[in-house]
Amino acid sequence: MSMEVAIRSIQHYMYCPHRWGLLEIDKAWAENAFVTKANLMHDRVHDPERSYVSKGKKVYTSVPVYHDLPEYNLYGVTDCLELTRDSMGVSINGSAEKYRICIVEYKPTKPKDNKYHEEDLMQVFAQKLCVDYVFGSDCEGVLYYADVKKRVALPLKENFEMCDQQLRQLLKEMRRNLEQGVIPPIRKGQKCSGCSMKDLCMPSIKKPKDILDEIRKIQEAEECL
Numbered sequence: 001m002s003m004e005v006a007i008r009s010i011q012h013y014m015y016c017p018h019r020w021g022l023l024e025i026d027k028a029w030a031e032n033a034f035v036t037k038a039n040l041m042h043d044r045v046h047d048p049e050r051s052y053v054s055k056g057k058k059v060y061t062s063v064p065v066y067h068d069l070p071e072y073n074l075y076g077v078t079d080c081l082e083l084t085r086d087s088m089g090v091s092i093n094g095s096a097e098k099y100r101i102c103i104v105e106y107k108p109t110k111p112k113d114n115k116y117h118e119e120d121l122m123q124v125f126a127q128k129l130c131v132d133y134v135f136g137s138d139c140e141g142v143l144y145y146a147d148v149k150k151r152v153a154l155p156l157k158e159n160f161e162m163c164d165q166q167l168r169q170l171l172k173e174m175r176r177n178l179e180q181g182v183i184p185p186i187r188k189g190q191k192c193s194g195c196s197m198k199d200l201c202m203p204s205i206k207k208p209k210d211i212l213d214e215i216r217k218i219q220e221a222e223e224c225l
């Protein structure tokens with residue numbers, strides 16, 4: 001059986017594999033304003049008391065989902081599932097009515113240049129796989145940006161094959177690194193703005209490629225003196 005992977009760790013890996021390695025393998029962590037803001041929002045959304053009916057939709061928050069076939073073996077919690085009555089949908093827990101399901105993932109801020117970050121698309125895609133596996137559905141997914149109070153529909157069905165291939169590849173890499181205990185090196189051109197781990201990682205300090213090689217060079221230089 002393949003190693004279980006938390007859906008949120010896929011985002012970490014996509015954002016920066018080195019950061020993911022520090023979090024998963026070194027278990028290092030540093031909070032900053034971005035993380036705290038996101039955590040507060042998650043605390044609110046993940047209140048299990050918050051299941052309600054809104055505009056004719058049944059809304060469930062903090063729904064745990066999983067997909068335990070070995071090619072995925074994923075688990076996570078969706079911020080919110082919206083159920084809309086639809087004769088073409090699926091029944092939930094044996095209900096007589098059928099519903100269309102939509103995942104709503106909350107994000108504090110909308111990206112400046114794009115409708116969504118690729119890692120957020122992948123996060124909701126992984127959630128979709130789990131939701132569809134659990135409920136037998138073909139659900140949709142949207143991001144809700146708190147700063148602009150807007151929803152953005154994600155092209156999950158249109159890009160299914162591409163996302164699926166990318167996800168399988170990511171899971172393969174992540175599991176290989178976890179099994180071997182490897183923290184991936186800092187990626188060339190890595191964007192670090194807003195990263196909560198800057199103080200631990202110190203990306204601007206050039207690390208010697210080979211420490212033994214550096215020592216050898218110093219010894220050789222000393223011998224020449």
Ligand code: SF4
Pocket residue numbers: 016018019186187190191192195196197198201202203
């Ligand atoms: S500071 Fe940059 S390189 Fe270091 S973990 Fe954060 S994003 Fe990655």
